[in-house]
Amino acid sequence: MNSAYLLYEDHEQYLKLISKGEWTIKTVPQIEKLLQKVPTDRKIIWDVSGVKLFDSAGVLLFIEYLERFQKHTEVKVVGYTPKQQEMYNLLVKSMHESVPPREEHFLESLGKKVVGLYSDFRDFLTFLGETMITAFHVITHPRFFRLKETVYHIYQSGFSALMIIGLTAFLVGMVIAYQGAVQLAKFGADIFIVDTVGISITRELGPMITAIVIAGRSGSAYTAEIGAMKITEEIAAMRTMGFDPYNFLVLPRIVALIIALPILIFFADIVGIFGGMVASGLQLHITFGMFVDRLYEVLEVKHYILGMIKGPVFAFVIAAIGCFRGFKVSDNTESIGLQTTASVVNSIFLVIAFDALFSVIYTELGL
Amino acid sequence: MSPKRVIEVKDVVTRFGERTIHDGVNLHVNEHEIYGILGESGSGKSVLMKEMIMLLRPTAGKITVLGYDVTDISYEEAQELRREWGVLFQFGALYSSLTVAENIELQLKEYTDLSKQLREELVRTKIAMVGLAPHVGALYPSELSGGMIKRAALARALAMDPKLLFLDEPTSGLDPVGARNFDKLIVELRELLGITVVMITHDLDSIFSIVDRMAVLADKHVVVEGDLKNVLQSTHPFVEAFFKNEYTQEKYLGKIKAENVQ
Numbered sequence A: 001m002n003s004a005y006l007l008y009e010d011h012e013q014y015l016k017l018i019s020k021g022e023w024t025i026k027t028v029p030q031i032e033k034l035l036q037k038v039p040t041d042r043k044i045i046w047d048v049s050g051v052k053l054f055d056s057a058g059v060l061l062f063i064e065y066l067e068r069f070q071k072h073t074e075v076k077v078v079g080y081t082p083k084q085q086e087m088y089n090l091l092v093k094s095m096h097e098s099v100p101p102r103e104e105h106f107l108e109s110l111g112k113k114v115v116g117l118y119s120d121f122r123d124f125l126t127f128l129g130e131t132m133i134t135a136f137h138v139i140t141h142p143r144f145f146r147l148k149e150t151v152y153h154i155y156q157s158g159f160s161a162l163m164i165i166g167l168t169a170f171l172v173g174m175v176i177a178y179q180g181a182v183q184l185a186k187f188g189a190d191i192f193i194v195d196t197v198g199i200s201i202t203r204e205l206g207p208m209i210t211a212i213v214i215a216g217r218s219g220s221a222y223t224a225e226i227g228a229m230k231i232t233e234e235i236a237a238m239r240t241m242g243f244d245p246y247n248f249l250v251l252p253r254i255v256a257l258i259i260a261l262p263i264l265i266f267f268a269d270i271v272g273i274f275g276g277m278v279a280s281g282l283q284l285h286i287t288f289g290m291f292v293d294r295l296y297e298v299l300e301v302k303h304y305i306l307g308m309i310k311g312p313v314f315a316f317v318i319a320a321i322g323c324f325r326g327f328k329v330s331d332n333t334e335s336i337g338l339q340t341t342a343s344v345v346n347s348i349f350l351v352i353a354f355d356a357l358f359s360v361i362y363t364e365l366g367l
Numbered sequence B: 001m002s003p004k005r006v007i008e009v010k011d012v013v014t015r016f017g018e019r020t021i022h023d024g025v026n027l028h029v030n031e032h033e034i035y036g037i038l039g040e041s042g043s044g045k046s047v048l049m050k051e052m053i054m055l056l057r058p059t060a061g062k063i064t065v066l067g068y069d070v071t072d073i074s075y076e077e078a079q080e081l082r083r084e085w086g087v088l089f090q091f092g093a094l095y096s097s098l099t100v101a102e103n104i105e106l107q108l109k110e111y112t113d114l115s116k117q118l119r120e121e122l123v124r125t126k127i128a129m130v131g132l133a134p135h136v137g138a139l140y141p142s143e144l145s146g147g148m149i150k151r152a153a154l155a156r157a158l159a160m161d162p163k164l165l166f167l168d169e170p171t172s173g174l175d176p177v178g179a180r181n182f183d184k185l186i187v188e189l190r191e192l193l194g195i196t197v198v199m200i201t202h203d204l205d206s207i208f209s210i211v212d213r214m215a216v217l218a219d220k221h222v223v224v225e226g227d228l229k230n231v232l233q234s235t236h237p238f239v240e241a242f243f244k245n246e247y248t249q250e251k252y253l254g255k256i257k258a259e260n261v262q
């Protein structure tokens, strides 16, 4: 076998290995393949004098195979330069026994997850408690209320979201109307499309769509903003200056969303119904006039109110989870990503869970 | 009469889970002194400072700062105390959404009734005091170099003219000239405003030139506290390794001996 890096000569009693050329990080993978094929049934004489260039990877490879060969047979190394010897000594000195990676048992990782969930839950309760204390303090001392920040967040989470909320609601309204139209047309009950669209949008879909879009849009932003501030120690700096982060960061966001979300829901209701109106016009030839007249008859105010009541609840859930997840960010950038994901997943899930809860309550109350 | 004690740390124990960081730490800081906290990486210097400024709570023990027991303090007292000190974080921790000037102005705005004009003047003075050019005030933290961040953060820490200044590695990451200027500035502030400075540092130049007294943290304890002479008498391995290696011997200790002889 011959190559630019390794030759071997077969002799009766011994095998002569001759290393040459470059033994560097670039050539090591090829050399390793060659070394694997070296037979170890005889004594080996390893001549390294031909190596022109070497680095730590090359020497490590040499050390590894030297040890491997030594396990099977006698090895004699010849022709090394003082420099090679030095490098060899340095690397041997700094080599550690490799520790096998600890294997985690299934039960162990399950246990860890459960404990993690439990401590998340406990931390969230602590967070809620701190928020409540701060809220109480601000209610009793209104001059501490951060109006400027709150207005800023109403603008950021509310006004700036009008476009996307409008678009989403419009499309959902249209889809509902199209789907309903196909079914209702079978019975010739075309006009009932107004009931379907009106009630489902105001009572269920308006609040839900708005909350989900805002959870994705503002909930994640809250987590990322607060998380970044945690990493740069801005939050610690605030604390040392006597600026309570719950008052400066959490409360404005929660209050802002509690104000903004119902307004957005109101907007989504209107645009969603308009979407339904457009689709009904196209599909069932119900004019806008007919639609609005019918809407007056069937859409009781109670449906609208029942939908609106959900607004502040969803807002609180989204803002609280968003801020809480931000505070959970630990000192590495990866955790911002993890917490932001968790924030969106948690808040969307909770929004849907609370929506289900509202449905149960409304049904039980016969509303 | 012994000097007034600004900070007193008594038998402080700190544990994170099962890991003990401090196991009975004792030290005190006198008024008007520049006090150094030394120790190897991971010995719990930053944690100790965080406990002094109420960012962390010790597991056990007592810490008194400016007469308040920070391990048992009411909300109102804590808020009062927080206006008495300035803190310089290891990496500046400037508010990234505010300009340098706004960073410095923030506490003045929140806590005082100064007119806008006076506030701006104060901000300009602080910017000049730490050796920053006037135009830096309008920049955002992301537009600053490492050294400028340190200076801006110091200016912010000085905004309320605190009596007590906490500095976490103030000269790390500065060029040698900048670091010496920073040292000079700290001494000047002490002379001028009579403040007390607590600083974590590895900087031998600072330790030999401006620190009055210091504590060396090692093995979960303060292994030695006092002025340079006291500390040098210690035979603890960390002190030996830190102060009595060839490099320090040559560069600093030789000088000190020469001075003592004079």
Ligand SMILES: Nc1ncnc2c1ncn2[C@@H]1O[C@H](COP(=O)(O)OP(=O)(O)OP(=O)(O)O)[C@@H](O)[C@H]1O
Pocket (backbone or CB within 6 Å): B016, B021, B039, B040, B041, B042, B043, B044, B045, B046, B047, B048
């Ligand atoms: N919040 C925390 N939770 C758990 N362990 C922590 C926490 N903060 C610090 N530690 C641990 O406490 C020890 C002391 O940390 P500290 O930051 O005080 O070191 P240091 O002396 O300031 O070191 P350096 O000189 O590198 O800044 C470290 O081992 C660190 O891992």
Ligand SMILES: [Mg+2]
Pocket (backbone or CB within 6 Å): B045, B046, B047, B090
């Ligand atoms: Mg530190």
